[in-house]
Amino acid sequence: xxxxxxxxxxxxxxxxxxxxxxxxxxxxxxxxxxxxxxxxxxxxxxxxxxxxxxxxxxxxxxxxxxxxxxxxxxxxxxxxxxxxxxxxxx
Numbered sequence: 001x002x003x004x005x006x007x008x009x010x011x012x013x014x015x016x017x018x019x020x021x022x023x024x025x026x027x028x029x030x031x032x033x034x035x036x037x038x039x040x041x042x043x044x045x046x047x048x049x050x051x052x053x054x055x056x057x058x059x060x061x062x063x064x065x066x067x068x069x070x071x072x073x074x075x076x077x078x079x080x081x082x083x084x085x086x087x088x089x090x
Contacts, residue, residue, distance in 0.1 A: 005032045005036045007025075007031075007032050008028075010024075010027075010031060011024040011025050011027070011028040012024070014028070
């Protein structure tokens with residue numbers, strides 16, 4: 001989705017400030033083509049942020065399960081070592 005940029009009003013304001021018509025028209029075209037082209041609308045920004053949020057949540061869910069399994073394995077290993085060490089202590 002693009003932004004609306006009124007080149008006519010922009011050019012007229014430059015002309016009223018003392019710029020020639022040719023310079024004002026070219027400046028308005030450059031502003032539209034170079035500057036405005038890199039701007040995003042709020043809707044575009046929100047859509048990008050929502051996509052990023054979804055991707056981050058999916059990654060966290062994958063790693064959360066991995067960390068749970070890893071932690072469970074560590075506890076099981078520690079319990080095995082403790083149970084194996086009981087006969088040595090007693």
